Amino acid sequence: MRISSANGLAVVALLVPLAVPAQQPTPPPLAPLPVADSQDVRSVDAILTAVYQVISGDSGVARNWNRFRSLFAPGARLIPIGPRPGGAFGARALTPDEYIDRSGPFLVNNGFHEREIAHRLERYGQLVHVFSTYESRHRATDAAPFARGINSIQLLHDGRRWWVMTIMWRSESPDLPLPPRYLESERH
Numbered sequence: 001m002r003i004s005s006a007n008g009l010a011v012v013a014l015l016v017p018l019a020v021p022a023q024q025p026t027p028p029p030l031a032p033l034p035v036a037d038s039q040d041v042r043s044v045d046a047i048l049t050a051v052y053q054v055i056s057g058d059s060g061v062a063r064n065w066n067r068f069r070s071l072f073a074p075g076a077r078l079i080p081i082g083p084r085p086g087g088a089f090g091a092r093a094l095t096p097d098e099y100i101d102r103s104g105p106f107l108v109n110n111g112f113h114e115r116e117i118a119h120r121l122e123r124y125g126q127l128v129h130v131f132s133t134y135e136s137r138h139r140a141t142d143a144a145p146f147a148r149g150i151n152s153i154q155l156l157h158d159g160r161r162w163w164v165m166t167i168m169w170r171s172e173s174p175d176l177p178l179p180p181r182y183l184e185s186e187r188h
Contacts, residue, residue, distance in 0.1 A: 036070035041161040044121065044128055047071060048153070051164065052114055055103075058139060059111035065100050072096045073156060073163035081170040091168065111138040117148075118185045128155040128162075133182045134169075148172045150182060 040050035054068045078099045084090045094102065106112070119132040130153045135145035149171035156163045172178050 033072075033074065034066040034070040036161065037067070038161070040067070040071060041163070044123075044130070044155060044162060047155065047162045047164065048116060048119070048130065048132060051153075051167070052116055052134070055107060056113040056115070056140075057107070057111070058113075059109065061108065061111075063104065063107060065104070068100065069096050071164050073165050076164055077166050079166060079168040081168065113137045113140045113142075118183050120182065120186045126157040126159075128157070129153070130155070131182060133178060148178060150178070 037050075039046060041047050050067070050071055054064055054071070057063055076096060077093045078096065079091050079093050081089055081091045114134050114136045116132050117135055119130050121131075122129045130151075132151040132153055134149060134151055136147040137145050149169055152166075152168045154165040154167075156165050170176075
């Protein structure tokens with residue numbers, strides 16, 4: 001900073017070096033989303049059914065990950081909630097591809113069938129929120145589920161189709177059983 005005086009007035013001139021932004025690496029282009037089957041994205045019920053179908057299958061059965069990707073909007077996230085050391089809970093936000101990388105091998109190696117047993121839906125225009133109660137089995141024929149919980153699913157209708165924006169889920173635990181109101185679907 002330089003201070004000078006002209007005719008008794010103090011004039012302050014700030015000398016600011018020209019700021020040149022650092023060259024940022026260009027991110028790789030995003031792969032185009034696979035085209036969704038119009039039957040999968042025509043309604044809220046259809047896209048919910050497609051989400052559960054595409055992750056389900058017996059041990060050794062490959063999942064159709066292109067179908068999975070086609071259900072999600074660009075920027076969509078899958079967010080599991082779980083316990084952390086020390087008794088706290090946290091969440092991890094995953095892209096659909098990160099979910100595939102992280103969970104895909106488990107689903108195929110162990111068998112995984114998840115189905116909706118009830119849901120509660122709220123809608124405002126193009127925005128839909130669904131609390132979808134699920135149960136998970138390793139084989140569709142297993143007598144009892146090995147897990148249950150709630151998928152909190154946010155959907156968007158863009159004027160042409162439905163998109164999954166986020167799925168956040170929490171598994172049931174002995175200290176947090178599913179409330180009875182989430183075991184029955186509301187009529188809408």
